[in-house]
Amino acid sequence: xxxxxxxxxxxxxxxxxxxxxxxxxxxxxxxxxxxxxxxxxxxxxxxxxxxxxxxxxxxxxxxxxxxxxxxxxxxxxxxxxxxxxxxxxxxxxxxxxxxxxxxxxxxxxx
Amino acid sequence: xxxxxxxxxxxxxxxxxxxxxxxxxxxxxxxxxxxxxxxxxxxxxxxxxxxxxxxxxxxxxxxxxxxxxxxxxxxxxxxxxxxxxxxxxxxxxxxxxxxxxxxxxxxxxxxxx
Numbered sequence: 001x002x003x004x005x006x007x008x009x010x011x012x013x014x015x016x017x018x019x020x021x022x023x024x025x026x027x028x029x030x031x032x033x034x035x036x037x038x039x040x041x042x043x044x045x046x047x048x049x050x051x052x053x054x055x056x057x058x059x060x061x062x063x064x065x066x067x068x069x070x071x072x073x074x075x076x077x078x079x080x081x082x083x084x085x086x087x088x089x090x091x092x093x094x095x096x097x098x099x100x101x102x103x104x105x106x107x108x109x110x
Numbered sequence: 111x112x113x114x115x116x117x118x119x120x121x122x123x124x125x126x127x128x129x130x131x132x133x134x135x136x137x138x139x140x141x142x143x144x145x146x147x148x149x150x151x152x153x154x155x156x157x158x159x160x161x162x163x164x165x166x167x168x169x170x171x172x173x174x175x176x177x178x179x180x181x182x183x184x185x186x187x188x189x190x191x192x193x194x195x196x197x198x199x200x201x202x203x204x205x206x207x208x209x210x211x212x213x214x215x216x217x218x219x220x221x222x223x
Contacts, residue, residue: 004152032210043201043216044153051210089153096141096205097166098212100153 002027006090006101014109019077021104023090028068031093035064035075038087038103047088048075080108112136114215116202122221126191131218133185133202141205142185143212144177146170146198153201159185192222 003026013019023033032051036044050057050066050073057064061078077084087105091098115134123129135142144156158165159177176188185204189196199219203212 034211036214041219044214046211046213049211091153093210095166096210096212097155097158097168098143098145098153099155102152 002030002092002094002099004090004092004099004101006088006104008104009102010105010107012107012109013080015080015082017080017108019075019080019084019106019108021075021077021088021090021106023073023075023101025071025073025092025099027092027094028071029094030068031096033064033066033073034091034093034098035062035073036089036091038089040087044089077106080106082108082110084108114202114204114213116200116215116218118218119216120219120221122223123192125194125222129189129192129220131187131189131200131202131220133187133204133215134183135185135202135204136206136213137183139204139206139213141165141207142177142179143203143205144187145201145203145214147201147217148195148198156187156200189220192220194222196220197222 034049035047048064063076066073087103089103090101117132142159147153157167174190199217201217202215
């Protein structure tokens, strides 16, 4: 059974600092890995998807890396802003069924 | 931009009652999913659906649960006899053929009393 772990559980940084969010998974036979943002009481917004054959994916200030053999992914958010405050979820796809981590709750202080 | 929609946004029901949660996936998507998130816990996969049949279901998705695509646009999750532990946020997601990203709806918060 796929297990997904996200560290740290919570993170508080001053505005402008870069964010580093970690995700690890136990079964490396994945189709892809997806990073989501979740605001309190809201749905999941897809941020980035990295296919299993890719090492990296970028969108604006966001960059995600994937090391499938070691079962790790990292989400980097450059020059954080208060609007980046949210919970970030990592999800890995085995046969298109997503297994989620518990998330990292980020607070960016103005 | 097309998005997945879900109704209702909130539902309160009595234990033992039936509830139907509704989803309208993105129009050209062919793969549909239900997930749930119990308060303070991880998002969990419930079921996937393609070509009018269930592709895969989790251990959570027992005989009390069913899914249906009653017409060309709606995708529903029915819980036949709700239990207290069914209280959760239920998310619908959809995916296009030949694409891997799953797009999630805003969720339905179900409270079973």
